[in-house]
């Protein structure tokens with residue numbers, strides 16, 4: 038590839054990208070869609086000031102956070118990061134004219150953002166009780182620097198980088214130097230692949246690529262390369278695309294006693310790094326006093342000049358100031374050059390290495406090597422800012438992880454997102470690359486998939502991590518969740534559809550949020566600290582939903598987009614893939630590298646929550662799902678959301694918005710969770726197979742029990758009936774909606790659901806259905822228990838005492854150790870609660886059939902509305918939340934962005950914990966028999982009608 042072609046094409050694409058960025062700013066300036074901007078992550082609205090202080094070198098540090106009294110402690114998901122240039126605006130006016138100041142983000146957390154404002158800003162005046170908007174400003178400094186670097190590249194001659202440029206653009210062959218065989222490694226622990234990479238990097242004349250898959254110690258290797266190069270007497274310029282990565286390198290190199298110097302705005306540096314910054318070193322240098330004196334003289338001269346009326350006198354003051362300034366500049370330049378020259382390694386971001394910065398004070402050929410870490414995450418143009426400084430470069434990174442973020446889709450597709458690393462590997466092949474192959478992060482089961490799909494199967498897990506599990510951590514209980522490295526929670530067929538929104542980034546899935554919550558609960562209950570867990574979602578909307586649900590309860594739980602997690606790791610990672618639709622659309626997820634990054638953040642445990650049916654339309658995701666089901670544990674979401682079964686089906690298959698995903702808060706205390714080991718092929722719903730057959734569900738009992746022949750017959754019968762009913766409905770265009778009676782048992786409901794899914798019907802769940810289903814399930818269990826108790830007692834020849842009640846029987850059988858302990862207790866508890874029974878029945882039945890509003894007697898059996906906040910049924914006059922007392926919740930909810938977009942139907946309300954769950958369970962079981970009675974009466978009635 039010729040340089041000219043590359044430069045002109047890249048300049049064009051950068052322009053396109055720049056325009057996309059400007060377009061974003063324009064949107065904001067038109068003041069029309071601040072909320073859109075917020076949902077894109079570039080704007081934070083209505084912040085208040087938490088604190089204000091004077092930071093390093095006179096800069097003002099302002100901590101901004103969401104309004105406290107809103108009850109929402111977390112910031113919306115956003116793309117703010119340290120080093121970003123931001124504008125602060127009054128929230129009231131919110132136009133460009135209301136700008137209070139511009140600053141640099143120094144910290145961006147989940148609950149607050151810290152911004153450093155420069156000392157020089159006049160009128161910088163913030164009040165603690167006002168509200169502010171923060172907007173990410175397009176940073177054209179970066180563009181200008183990239184453009185300048187490209188133009189320099191185009192006409193480059195006679196600089197230190199001449200030969201390197203020729204090689205990287207294919208004008209001449211890469212060469213190698215004489216091999217230094219016996220390297221004495223500074224780090225004795227390097228593995229074979231790391232040693233090989235170091236030797237290779239040293240032996241190349243022009244450039245070397247170190248490919249470091251996740252967790253393979255890329256930074257460790259880069260540090261060793263730099264130490265070796267310094268030992269050979271080289272001066273190194275070391276860069277990375279992010280400030281965090283640069284700081285990390287500074288820290289590790291400083292520990293090895295190398296002379297490091299960090300360039301960059303001090304506000305952008307980690308505190309521990311600041312002593313290595315140019316500003317800090319300059320402040321300590323011998324020249325400082327002189328420089329300070331000159332500054333004072335200038336200030337004095339200014340004051341003097343203002344006092345003068347006489348033109349001549351003023352002129353002489355002006356000249357004096359000019360001279361002082363010149364002296365100041367040369368003295369500063371000398372001081373900076375001295376400091377820079379004495380460092381062995383100068384570190385900065387790629388763009389920080391620009392020649393309009395401090396580096397202009399150095400001679401052209403000062404540096405010998407340029408090392409670029411995170412090279413695959415950088416635009417090639419930004420790499421060139423650094424590369425023009427030296428004759429040799431080492432590029433480290435992983436081009437199988439996410440490329441640089443690019444706003445303009447067209448620019449990205451025309452090649453702007455291709456990193457230098459990727460381009461060189463394509464051009465030169467493996468001969469210029471050394472890959473690190475031992476990884477020190479993931480359990481081998483987590484690693485294996487990424488290794489096979491992304492890294493030619495070449496990765497091995499170091500023995501220290503290959504079989505580590507959560508339960509091996511101190512203080513962690515050994516339960517199923519902590520004993521498996523891979524857990525797939527499959528929502529296929531559960532109707533947990535995604536929420537639709539116009540924007541590709543705005544996808545959410547409330548049902549998956551429920552599942553994440555339940556899984557986080559199990560993990561933390563087993564003793565895992567929330568700070569050791571990451572919740573990762575590919576979509577900003579889902580990140581927001583998750584934060585709204587979880588951040589208050591688990592403030593240290595990190596919930597981020599995939600992009601925000603690159604380069605990080607956690608003991609446990611919970612990944613929600615969000616997409617669930619009939620068309621099998623996966624959109625954004627189709628970027629394989631995004632999924633690779635998400636999965637490879639996990640050290641000991643990876644839980645993936647997804648609709649296997651939807652995501653399997655994409656080959657790469659399909660391979661993940663199959664890997665997880667082959668090597669991990671698979672659960673169906675039904676096991677968590679047992680009550681989540683739809684009741685009514687409407688003929689509106691595309692209306693995803695209407696699909697309400699809700700849960701009743703997890704497995705009930707009396708119900709055992711069923712887990713299906715992947716090996717158990719007879720009961721496992723195979724994700725690879727896609728659909729769940731009716732038979733499967735019927736032969737998969739919720740608890741191990743024997744299915745009698747009679748039951749089986751009955752099941753087949755209903756299966757046929759329901760199928761016929763649905764098919765009839767499909768044939769009959771006049772029938773708008775097909776309703777199933779609430780007397781269906783849950784197996785039948787599941788069947789209805791599956792048949793509807795198969796035939797592509799939309800559906801809608803109603804809370805009432807959930808409740809009655811729950812009751813039915815309890816009832817069946819009770820019956821089962823009673824039956825088995827009866828059988829046992831029969832065996833023990835105790836039939837005569839049947840009238841003495843269950844208590845007696847249960848006790849006997851408990852003695853015989855044939856029944857579970859829990860069962861015996863349940864029944865024992867029954868006797869004492871007998872009295873409440875009738876009251877409860879009456880109350881519950883009433884509650885189910887009439888409006889829940891105090892004293893309102895209107896029936897809700899035919900026309901009623903479920904309040905999403907309290908989960909009670911109301912008549913049409915009382916269903917408005919404000920009317921029956923859910924106003925506050927509704928308001929809070931309405932404030933949530935998503936509800937403003939009108940796409941979210943709220944999940945179920947909070948679980949009612951007011952009653953002892955055991956007692957409640959008992960009462961419900963008692964109630965069941967009553968309900969069964971009513972049910973049979975209802976059936977009789979309907980038979981009478983049809984006759």
Ligand SMILES: Nc1ncnc2c1ncn2[C@@H]1O[C@H](COP(=O)(O)OP(=O)(O)OP(=O)(O)O)[C@@H](O)[C@H]1O
Nearest residue numbers: 226227228249250251252253254255256257258477
């Ligand atoms: N040779 C080694 N022996 C033991 N542990 C190692 C070795 N190399 C790296 N590690 C460990 O692996 C982890 C990651 O290493 P390091 O920080 O160098 O990689 P990184 O560049 O940050 O991560 P990545 O490889 O994901 O980019 C660290 O905890 C480090 O101590």
Ligand SMILES: [Zn+2]
Nearest residue numbers: 904906907923
């Ligand atoms: Zn309500």
Ligand SMILES: [Zn+2]
Nearest residue numbers: 888893912915
């Ligand atoms: Zn009412």
